Amino acid sequence: MLATVAFACRPDTVAEAxxxxxxxxxxxxxxxxxACELLVSExxxxxxxxAGGPEYTVSVLNDLSIAVWxxxxxxxxKRATDEESTCGRGLELLELLAPGYEVVPDNAQGGKTIRFTPKGW
Structure with missing residues (x-):
């Protein structure tokens, strides 16, 4: 792992993350x-x-994958969306820009981790 940072679970921390x-x-x-920027933001x-918790973490791993817990x-x-939708496209973006992404339950500390490797467009 290159580094991990915890961020408060507030909207103003997304840009920082x-x-x-x-x-x-x-x-x-x-x-x-x-692609990294877009997917981390999403x-x-x-x-x-x-998530509703006090924090989330973002990690950049040695293999250049990103993990968000x-x-x-x-x-x-997945949600049904149309061209007017303003949300609900996160999994579509991961499928397009990080094929092979995974969502893994975290049995040690609870919650889940979404891990992806940005591939670009």
Whole structure:
């Protein structure tokens, strides 16, 4: 693991999490920082909106994957969206920009981790 940072589960921390992860990812040689930025923003936003815990963590791993942990054990579900929808596209974005992403329950501390490797577009 390169680094992990915990962020308070508040909307104003999403930009900080996105910036931190994208900079570290790029410094480590990540080839698609735009995809990293978008996906960290999406997954961190979901942690803030849906997890309900005091914090979430963002990790940049040695293999240039990103892991976002939150305290909710509820697994994400695909939603029906249309061109007017303002939310509900997180799993679609992960499928497009990080094929092979995984959502893993965290049996040690509770909650779940979403791990992905940005692939770009």
């Amino acid at each position: 996105r910036t931190w992860a994208t900079k570290l990812y790029a410094l480590a040689g990540g080839a698609v920082p735009d 997954v961190a936003t979901n942690a803030v909106l849906h 939150d305290s909710s054990s509820a697994m994400p579900q």
